[in-house]
Amino acid sequence: MNKGKYYITTAIAYTSGTPHIGNSYEIVLADSIARFKRKDGYDVYFQTGTDEHGQKIELKAQEIGVTPKAYVDKVAGEIRRICDSLDTSYDKFIRTTDDFHEKQVQKIFKKFYDQGDIYKGAYEGLYCTPCESFWTESQLVDGKCPDCGREVKPAKEEAYFFKMSKYADRLIEHINTHPEFIQPVSRKNEMMNNFLLPGLQDLCVSRTSFTWGIPVDFDSKHVVYVWLDALTNYISGIGYDADGESTEQYKKLWPADLHLIGKDIIRFHTIYWPIFLMALGEPLPKQIFGHPWLLQNDGKMSKSKGNTIYADDLIDFFGVDAVRYFVLHEMPFENDGMITWELMVERMNSDLANVLGNLVNRTISMSNKYFGGKVVNTKVGVDAGTEDVDADLFHVLADTYSRVNKKMDELRVADAITEIFALFKRSNKYIDETMPWALAKDETKKDRLAAVLYNLSNAIMVGASLLEPFMPETAKRIAAQMNAPFPDFSVLEECAAKGDTAMASALYPSGNQVTETPKILFARQDLAEVMEKVDKMFAERRAAAGVTEDDAKTSNQGTDGAAGADEKPVDLEAKAEITYDDFDKCQFQVGLVLSCEEVPKSKKLLKFEIQIGSAKRQILSGIKQYYKPEELVGKRVMVLTNLQPREIAGMMSEGMILSAADEDGNLAVMTPERFMPTGAEIC
RNA sequence: GGCGAGAUAGCUCAGCUGGCUAGAGCAUACGGUUCAUACCCGUAGUGUCGAGGGUUCAAGUCCCCCUCUCGCUACCA
Numbered sequence: 001m002n003k004g005k006y007y008i009t010t011a012i013a014y015t016s017g018t019p020h021i022g023n024s025y026e027i028v029l030a031d032s033i034a035r036f037k038r039k040d041g042y043d044v045y046f047q048t049g050t051d052e053h054g055q056k057i058e059l060k061a062q063e064i065g066v067t068p069k070a071y072v073d074k075v076a077g078e079i080r081r082i083c084d085s086l087d088t089s090y091d092k093f094i095r096t097t098d099d100f101h102e103k104q105v106q107k108i109f110k111k112f113y114d115q116g117d118i119y120k121g122a123y124e125g126l127y128c129t130p131c132e133s134f135w136t137e138s139q140l141v142d143g144k145c146p147d148c149g150r151e152v153k154p155a156k157e158e159a160y161f162f163k164m165s166k167y168a169d170r171l172i173e174h175i176n177t178h179p180e181f182i183q184p185v186s187r188k189n190e191m192m193n194n195f196l197l198p199g200l201q202d203l204c205v206s207r208t209s210f211t212w213g214i215p216v217d218f219d220s221k222h223v224v225y226v227w228l229d230a231l232t233n234y235i236s237g238i239g240y241d242a243d244g245e246s247t248e249q250y251k252k253l254w255p256a257d258l259h260l261i262g263k264d265i266i267r268f269h270t271i272y273w274p275i276f277l278m279a280l281g282e283p284l285p286k287q288i289f290g291h292p293w294l295l296q297n298d299g300k301m302s303k304s305k306g307n308t309i310y311a312d313d314l315i316d317f318f319g320v321d322a323v324r325y326f327v328l329h330e331m332p333f334e335n336d337g338m339i340t341w342e343l344m345v346e347r348m349n350s351d352l353a354n355v356l357g358n359l360v361n362r363t364i365s366m367s368n369k370y371f372g373g374k375v376v377n378t379k380v381g382v383d384a385g386t387e388d389v390d391a392d393l394f395h396v397l398a399d400t401y402s403r404v405n406k407k408m409d410e411l412r413v414a415d416a417i418t419e420i421f422a423l424f425k426r427s428n429k430y431i432d433e434t435m436p437w438a439l440a441k442d443e444t445k446k447d448r449l450a451a452v453l454y455n456l457s458n459a460i461m462v463g464a465s466l467l468e469p470f471m472p473e474t475a476k477r478i479a480a481q482m483n484a485p486f487p488d489f490s491v492l493e494e495c496a497a498k499g500d501t502a503m504a505s506a507l508y509p510s511g512n513q514v515t516e517t518p519k520i521l522f523a524r525q526d527l528a529e530v531m532e533k534v535d536k537m538f539a540e541r542r543a544a545a546g547v548t549e550d551d552a553k554t555s556n557q558g559t560d561g562a563a564g565a566d567e568k569p570v571d572l573e574a575k576a577e578i579t580y581d582d583f584d585k586c587q588f589q590v591g592l593v594l595s596c597e598e599v600p601k602s603k604k605l606l607k608f609e610i611q612i613g614s615a616k617r618q619i620l621s622g623i624k625q626y627y628k629p630e631e632l633v634g635k636r637v638m639v640l641t642n643l644q645p646r647e648i649a650g651m652m653s654e655g656m657i658l659s660a661a662d663e664d665g666n667l668a669v670m671t672p673e674r675f676m677p678t679g680a681e682i683c
Numbered sequence: 684g685g686c687g688a689g690a691u692a693g694c695u696c697a698g699c700u701g702g703c704u705a706g707a708g709c710a711u712a713c714g715g716u717u718c719a720u721a722c723c724c725g726u727a728g729u730g731u732c733g734a735g736g737g738u739u740c741a742a743g744u745c746c747c748c749c750u751c752u753c754g755c756u757a758c759c760a
Contacts, residue, residue: 186688190755193686198756263754332696334688335753350709353720362719369718418708425723432724437717524720604759622759643760656760 001490006042007253008034009234011261012051012094015075016060021339022294024082024311025327029291029413030260031088032328035469036408038089040489045253047237048083049094050076051230053223058212068212072097082311087320087472094237096214096229105232106217107242108280109205109224112162117279118205121159160206160222167275168200174274174284182270183289183411184334187263191270203272231273234259235282242280256285263290289411292336294327307538309339317530321471322348322522328470329417341534345527356424357521360478362431363456364518370440370449377454377510380447389433391501393455396426397462398504401492404466413470420466427459458508462487474521481515484508588682589613590672591639591657596629599651607651608632612641613679620653626667638670638682
C-alpha cells in the first residue's frame, strides 16, 4: 500500500571536524523515522549531507597546508563513513560543493537580486570598519556602532542584503495557522517573541572577507552567505531549478515533510529558510523539528578534556544496534539527553540483554528442547477461550502497532521504542504465567505447550518487525533465528484497525522450524571491565595527543601544552588588516583587581574595581558565568584602558578586561606571565 | 533586562480542561520460578507533589507571591 511520498532531511553537517556521538545522534533519529515510514507504506526519500563552505574551513585547510576542497573531501568522507557505520539508510548524501548545488545557489541568488529581494549594500555611513560589520539605522547606539561604540563610516566593502521584512507578515501568518510547523511548540514562541514580532532585520547574504564559498556569479568579489548556501541543499538535492526546469522528482517530493535539525539552528530553519522559499514562490516545509541535544556527562561535549565519545567507540564496545537503541531511547522529546558509559552499559544489560535477548534465547531453546525446533500452532487453550493470559497477550499483539505508530507521528521516537519493549516484557511475563517447563512434564499438555511456544514465537516476530526501523540488524538476526519473514506493517495495521486478535495471533508460519543453535543477541557487559577498557582507551588517546592526565583533569587551567589531536583550534573570521598606527591607538595596561562583585540581576556582569597605576577605575565585564568574584580579587589582568567609557546596566564601565575564549564557551582572563606592577604598559 | 518553560519517589520522568487511597521505568529489599544470557515474574516501599498565601465541597492540577533551575533573546566595551 502506498501512502504517498515522505521527504525527510537532516541538517547537513559542517565539515569543520569529526562529529562526536552527540552530533551523530541526529542522523540515527532521522533514519529511524525514515525506515519506519518506509516500512509503513510511504514512498520515503531521506537526504543528508555536508555543509562545506565558509572561512572557518578555509583557515583549517590553510593550517594543515591543503586546499579547502581537499580538506572537505576528507572530512565529508569521514562523516559519510560514520553515517554508514550507524547503518543509516539515506537516499542521498548531498555536499554543498556539488556542482549542481553550487549552480542552483548562484541562480537563486541572481533570481532574488533580479526580483528585488536582494539589494546591494546601501549602507554607506553605517559601516564599522574595525568590526567589519554593517548596521541598520535602528541597530545603532547613539548613532555609533553597537559593537564597538565607534563612528560608523561609509561602506568600504559592499554587501548584499535580503529584505526579510518584506515576507515577515506572511511568515507570522503561516506559523500562526500551522501550529505543527515548529516542533516542539515551545520553540515557536521563542521565534515569534524574539524575532518576528519585534521586527525582522534584513540579512546580509554575501561576504567578501574570504573566498571559500559559492561566488556570486555577477559580482565575483562576493561569496554567498553560508546559510543561504546550506539551506538550499534541501531543494537542490532533489532537483530544484530556479529557472523553472525542476525535475519530476522535485515536483513529487517538495515540500519536505520533515526537516530534522538541532535546536540550535531552529532560527535559520523557521525564519530565514521559509522566507527564502516564499521569495522563490515555493511551498514551505510541513514541519521542522528542533531536537534536543545528547550530552556527555553533565556538560556539553567538549574535545578539550580528551574524553569525547565518538560513534566509533560505542560501536566497537557495544555494536551498532545497541548504540542506536541507546541514543534513540535515551533522548527525551524536549529535554536534553545524557550519555555516559555507565548508562550505556545499564541499558545494554537491562533492556537489550535481559529483556529482549533473553526472551528470544529462552523461547528458541524451549522449542528445540521440547519439539526439536518445530513451532506448531495447535491453538490449544486459545479457541477454548479459557486462557485469559492468551487473550491478554493477543490484545497487546494487535494493539502495539497503533501505539507505536501514534508515537512516531508525534516524533516521540523514544516512547515508540518503549511501546515495543512493553510487548517483549509482556511476552516474558507470559512465559511465567504459562510455565512451559511444567507443561512439558505432562504428556497430556503437550499440545498446549506447543501453542504457548507458538504464541511466543509469534509475539517475538511481531515485536521484531516493529523494532526493525530502530534496530535493523537485530531485527534481521531475530528473523534469521526464527527462520521466518516479518509480518508486514500493513498486516499489523489491519489487525490494529480491526482489533483482530485472532489474526494478530497467527502471523508466524505454523510448523516452521527455528534455528537449532540460538545465538546470544546481546552479551551482558560487566561495568567494571568496560570502564577499565574505556580508561585505557582515553589514556592512550590523550598520550597520543600529548595531553597529560593533569591537563585533562584541569582543562580550564592555563597550559602550555603542545597542540594535540584533541585540541580544538579556534578559527575566526578574519577582521580587516590594521596598520601599526591603528594598533598604537590602543593602550593596554596591567591592572590589579582590587575588588570584584556580582552585578545583581545580571546573568553575565561582574563589577570590578581595578587599580591602574596609581588610579582606580570601575570596569564591568560579562564573565560572571566563568569566575566567582573572589577568584579574581588580587589578580593582575590585561586591560584596554583608553576605550571610550560606556554605561552598562546603569553603571559606568571605564575600560575592558581582556580574556581568551574558545568555541565551547570556555573563557580565561589574560594575566601577565610573571610579576608586573600595576599600570605597566602592554605593548 | 525582555519573553517562555520547569521544580513530583534515590535517579529519569508521566500526571489533559481541578474529583476517589499520586503513577511508570531504572535502582533497592523481599518472595516465587528454573526454559533462558545469575535471567524472568511478583510484592513492597518511602514522596510536606520547591516555599508561603488564596479560590473551591474538593488542588500536584486554578490565582498571587517568593526561591531556585533551564531555554531563547538582549546585554556581556
